Amino acid sequence: MKYIDEFQDPELARRLLDEIRATVTRPWALMEVCGGQTHTIIRHGIDQLLPPEVELIHGPGCPVCVTPLEVIDKALEIASRPGVIFCSFGDMLRVPGTDRDLFQVRGQGGDVRVVYSPLDALRIAEQNPDREVVFFGIGFETTAPPNAMTVHQARKLGIRNFSLLVSHVRVPPAIEAIMRSPDCRVQGFLAAGHVCSVMGTAEYPELAARHRVPIVVTGFEPLDILEGVRRTVLQLERGEHTVDNAYPRAVLPGGNPAARAMLDDVFEVTDRAWRGIGVIPDSGWRLSERYREHDAEHRFSVEGIDTREPAECRSGEVLQGLLKPHECEAFGTTCTPRSPLGATMVSSEGACAAYYLYRRLDLGTPSPKSPAADSAALEGSSVV
Amino acid sequence: MCLAVPGKVLDVEDRDGTRMANVDFGGVVKEVCLEYLPDLKPGEYAIVHVGFALQRLDEESARKTLELFETLGMLQEEFGDPWESAAEATGNERPAHEGVAGEVRP
Ligand code: SF4
Numbered sequence: 001m002k003y004i005d006e007f008q009d010p011e012l013a014r015r016l017l018d019e020i021r022a023t024v025t026r027p028w029a030l031m032e033v034c035g036g037q038t039h040t041i042i043r044h045g046i047d048q049l050l051p052p053e054v055e056l057i058h059g060p061g062c063p064v065c066v067t068p069l070e071v072i073d074k075a076l077e078i079a080s081r082p083g084v085i086f087c088s089f090g091d092m093l094r095v096p097g098t099d100r101d102l103f104q105v106r107g108q109g110g111d112v113r114v115v116y117s118p119l120d121a122l123r124i125a126e127q128n129p130d131r132e133v134v135f136f137g138i139g140f141e142t143t144a145p146p147n148a149m150t151v152h153q154a155r156k157l158g159i160r161n162f163s164l165l166v167s168h169v170r171v172p173p174a175i176e177a178i179m180r181s182p183d184c185r186v187q188g189f190l191a192a193g194h195v196c197s198v199m200g201t202a203e204y205p206e207l208a209a210r211h212r213v214p215i216v217v218t219g220f221e222p223l224d225i226l227e228g229v230r231r232t233v234l235q236l237e238r239g240e241h242t243v244d245n246a247y248p249r250a251v252l253p254g255g256n257p258a259a260r261a262m263l264d265d266v267f268e269v270t271d272r273a274w275r276g277i278g279v280i281p282d283s284g285w286r287l288s289e290r291y292r293e294h295d296a297e298h299r300f301s302v303e304g305i306d307t308r309e310p311a312e313c314r315s316g317e318v319l320q321g322l323l324k325p326h327e328c329e330a331f332g333t334t335c336t337p338r339s340p341l342g343a344t345m346v347s348s349e350g351a352c353a354a355y356y357l358y359r360r361l362d363l364g365t366p367s368p369k370s371p372a373a374d375s376a377a378l379e380g381s382s383v384v
Numbered sequence: 385m386c387l388a389v390p391g392k393v394l395d396v397e398d399r400d401g402t403r404m405a406n407v408d409f410g411g412v413v414k415e416v417c418l419e420y421l422p423d424l425k426p427g428e429y430a431i432v433h434v435g436f437a438l439q440r441l442d443e444e445s446a447r448k449t450l451e452l453f454e455t456l457g458m459l460q461e462e463f464g465d466p467w468e469s470a471a472e473a474t475g476n477e478r479p480a481h482e483g484v485a486g487e488v489r490p
Binding site: 008036043089090091093094103114116117118119120142143145146149153156157194197198221249250251252256258259262 | 387388400401402414415416417419420421422431433434435436438439441442445448449451452456463466467469470471
């Protein structure tokens, strides 16, 4: 059986696959929400190991991919200003804005720095009191609490030259939007494990009941995915639609209460645009009024930026599970990890990049000249 | 960036009124904020994301996950030099810089 010997516990993987095969009686379409899960699925060929009745649709859970072009352009604009130190996680360096990326801004003399943690950016602000230090705060419910804590610390320590360019997104409203789409084919969700490590599972029962869709909290290692699929298919076959936790080693029902409290203090829920998808109501966070002083958009005027998405990029459809990456005409021709048109090809958790790296042979496309360079083209790793 | 990696707490201290720890991720040691899991003790494991401990993890699953990440090269992806890989990807020079801020050299 292809790939299966690479599993950590091939015996258990076989058993789970056998159980899924024995359970399934008709076709089901499941969406994995988290980009890390997409990456695991494609890397380990899990979608090909599953019986043909079970289709995995890739969801919008790659934070780098869903950050809107407008926000990227704002980041590039702020990062180019004299006197600014712009701090970011490494995976944002090559996300294309309208006409350049952060890597190029650095090459043109902008002071762009990569940090491992937002607290490192705060330290840089402390050490450079005469400069403006801006941190690029993107990501889902997993990344938002660290960024919230950092702003809270800035306020506590009176560090006034620190601000956050915020583009945080929330998973439940995205699930709602996907279910409401008239083209939606999703019948069950593998919910993102680490998002639930923070938020718990309380937001999901209402969604599951209203849309009659099972939601199974799933980790992102190969065996976690198989277990998540097994439990979702079991529910679907029985006509059930409840919330189930298949990742209890990292997810408590209440999540992390301290982190949730900090989120409530520092952020407030707002409508947010998702790259390629458009505005989803209540799907994001912005800094609350009390922290406005640390809001980069408030501090720098960056309105009226003219953004242009490449017309041929169909990442919006990819992010909503309406199109598989290789069905895009640019895939592997004008769009590769070396010269990506869309963010879903830049980030290693993007569905386009995952297909490009691990699916070439199945697609009958020629092997890349230098696969090593192509994997090097994917920096960082973004898992919801 | 968003990869959450299990790590082992080596030591804990209060720094400027903030609970911090040195955490070992299969050989790479990083500073981690414990404000969201304040009673985490040295020797315990937690899932760490962008320098914050977010949830406790039992030792066995933590070790298994770290092993898997090591085999898949994901620790390198998470803790390697992003400027280097960006430069390699574009075929450009890596711009002069000061590395990844916040590195704790073992
Ligand atoms: S292959 Fe490239 S152009 Fe096509 S949807 Fe993906 S990122 Fe966009």
